[in-house]
Amino acid sequence: MTKQNIYNPPFTITSAILHLIADISEAVGRISVQTNDVLDLRLRRLNRIRTIQGSLAIEGNTLSEEQITAILDGQHVIAPPREIQEARNAILAYDHLEQWNPKQEKDLLQAHNILMAGLLDDHGKHRQGGVGVMSGSKVLHMAPPPARVPFLMGDLFQWLQTTEHHPLISSSVFHYEFEFIHPFADGNGRIGRLWQTLILFHWNPIFLRIPVESLVYAHQQDYYKALQQSTNQGEVTPFLEFMLSMIRDAVLSITPQVNPQVTPQVAQILQILSNAHPKNLSRKELQDIAGLRDRKSFSENWIKPALNAKLIEMTLPDxxxxxxxxxxxxNKGNFFVERIKE
Known part of the structure; x- marks a missing residue:
C-alpha cells in the first residue's frame, strides 16, 4: 500500500491545537526530574488508581479510589461482583501496559481480552453484531456494520504506523477513530482511553503517572459532547482539541512549576483530605475536623484558596x-502532600 492510499482521518490543525501541544510539551519537559525514586513510585501507584477509577467510572462503575486500592492490595471489598471484576481486569491490564506495542492490533486484542475477561463472551474478538452509542432512548452513534470492522481497524493501524503527526495528535485521533468504529461488543471506551495512554507512554514514560482518565471523568459530559461534535462535523478536530486540553490539565496538575507556598489553613485542608477515609469530604466535614465555626470565613480563607491553587477540586464541579x-x-495537591512527607 502506497502512502497516498493509506486512510487519513480528517482533522484540521488549528491554532488552539498548536498552542495546546506547545503547553503540554513545555510542561512535560519541566516535570520533576528532582523527585526521588520512592516518591515517583508512590505517585505512580496513586495515579494508576485514579486512572483506573476514572476510566471505569465513565462506564458506570461505582467503586471508589479506596475500594480500588483495597482490591489492588488483595483485600476483600463489598461491592457488586461485576464491578470488582472490572477493577481486577483493569489493574491487570495496566500492569501489562509497558509490554504492548501501540501500533500492533494483536496487542490491542490482547488488552481487550484481559479487560473484558469474565465480563464478555467474545472478549479479545471483534464484534459480530451491530452496536450503537445510546443516551437514554436516543441513538447518538450507530457504529459501522461488523463486516467492515476488520478493514477499518486495519486502516486505522496502518495510519498509526505511518503517520508523521506528533503523538499527542495521533493518540487523540486514534482514540476518536477507535470509538467511531466501536470494534467490540463492549469495553470500547476503556480500550480507547487505555490505548491513548499507551501511545503517549511510548512518546514519554511520564504518562504512566499522569491520570488523564480522571480528568476526562470529571468532564464526562464534555467528553461525549466532543465525540458527538466530531461525528456530526465529519472530522476529528473538536475531539482532538478536547483531549489535548484534558492532557494539558492533567500534566499541569502534577507539574511542580513552583513549590507552592500555601497558607497554614490550606496546608491543613490538604493534610485533612490526605488522612481522610474516604478521601472525599464535604465542607461541613472539613470544617468540623478543623474545629471552626464560621462557615463564611472557612469557605473564604480555607476552601477558596485551595481551589484557586488547584490543590483541591469539587467532586461535582458542574x-x-x-x-x-x-x-x-x-494530583497537584497529592504531589504537594507527598513532598511534605519527604
Missing part, C-alpha cells in the same frame, strides 16, 4: 452549590 458537594485532593 453543581458547585449542591448539598452533595464534596472536596478531594487534585
Amino acid at each position: 453543581k458547585p452549590n449542591s448539598r452533595l458537594q464534596c472536596y478531594r485532593l487534585t
